[in-house]
Structures are given as C-alpha cells and as structure tokens.
Amino acid sequence: MPLIEILGLVAGTITSITFLPQVIKVWQTKSAKDLSLMMLLLLMLGVVLWLTYGLLIMNPAIIYTNSMVLAMSLILLYFKLRFK
Amino acid sequence: MPLIEILGLVAGTITSITFLPQVIKVWQTKSAKDLSLMMLLLLMLGVVLWLTYGLLIMNPAIIYTNSMVLAMSLILLYFKLRFK
Numbered sequence: 777m778p779l780i781e782i783l784g785l786v787a788g789t790i791t792s793i794t795f796l797p798q799v800i801k802v803w804q805t806k807s808a809k810d811l812s813l814m815m816l817l818l819l820m821l822g823v824v825l826w827l828t829y830g831l832l833i834m835n836p837a838i839i840y841t842n843s844m845v846l847a848m849s850l851i852l853l854y855f856k857l858r859f860k
Numbered sequence: 861m862p863l864i865e866i867l868g869l870v871a872g873t874i875t876s877i878t879f880l881p882q883v884i885k886v887w888q889t890k891s892a893k894d895l896s897l898m899m900l901l902l903l904m905l906g907v908v909l910w911l912t913y914g915l916l917i918m919n920p921a922i923i924y925t926n927s928m929v930l931a932m933s934l935i936l937l938y939f940k941l942r943f944k
C-alpha cells in the first residue's frame with residue numbers, strides 16, 4: 777500500500793475515534809447541555825455528503841472515516857435529544 | 861469543474877462550518893463543561909493529518925475543509941481551557 781494511502785488511513789482512524797470520548801463523556805455525565813444541536817446536524821449532513829463523495833471517487837480513507845463518524849454522530853444526536 | 865469536485869466542495873463547506881455553532885454556543889453560555897477535551901485533541905490531530913494527506917494528493921476539498929476545522933478546533937480548545 778502506498779505511504780500516502782497509509783497516511784489517509786491513519787488520519788481516518790483518528791477522525792473515526794474523535795467523537796468516541798464525547799459519546800463516553802455524555803453517557804457518563806448524562807449531560808449534553810453544552811453540545812450544540814446545530815453542530816450535530818451539520819456534522820451529520822456533512823458526513824453523508826463526504827460519504828457520497830468518497831464512494832464516487834472510491835477513496836477508502838474517506839468512506840471508512842465518514843461511516844464511523846456518521847455512527848458516532850447518530851449516537852450523540854440521540855443523547856442530545858434524550859439528555860438535553 | 862466536474863460535478864464530483866463540486867460535491868466535494870459542498871461537503872467541505874458544510875464540514876467547515878460544522879463547528880461554528882458550537883463556537884458561538886460556548887461563547888454565549890461561557891460554558892464548555894460538557895465538551896470532551898479528548899475529543900478536541902483528537903479532532904485537531906486528525907485534522908492536521910488530513911491536511912497533510914490533502915496537500916500530498918492535492919485534493920482542494922480536503923485541504924480547504926481541514927484548514928477551516930483546524931481553526932475552529934483551536935478556538936474550541938481555547939474556550940474549553942478558559943471556561944472549563
């Protein structure tokens with residue numbers, strides 16, 4: 777695998793786990809007051825578009841990353857609506 | 861410009877402004893308690909790697925998006941450390 781694709785996958789892996797600490801924090805504190813609902817909605821919209829873009833240009837790093845971030849953002853949206 | 865690149869730029873534009881509502885919310889409430897510091901650090905690390913990747917493959921959507929998200933994440937990190 778070319779070094780450039782490895783860099784893309786490392787970047788993708790870090791971005792994929794970026795929202796995991798936030799999911800854990802909200803789960804533990806049961807508080808999502810300071811999280812912006814608009815941020816979560818924009819995050820999801822952006823990620824869906826990136827996923828489409830990644831599929832069209834067949835870029836594995838973009839596809840993989842945005843699938844993971846989509847999952848995390850759905851969980852955060854659920855928490856935001858549940859815990860306020 | 862090919863349609864695929866336009867999609868990438870639209871996705872990039874939405875992701876670029878994703879963290880703006882969060883910046884505004886924290887600025888207005890002066891509270892960043894529910895924001896995860898680890899999330900912000902991972903966000904910045906990921907974004908720096910994506911920026912490098914984007915520069916290496918010369919992908920304008922990736923370069924543009926990640927420059928914007930890097931700026932937003934620096935502001936959020938400052939707020940997180942200032943407002944706790």
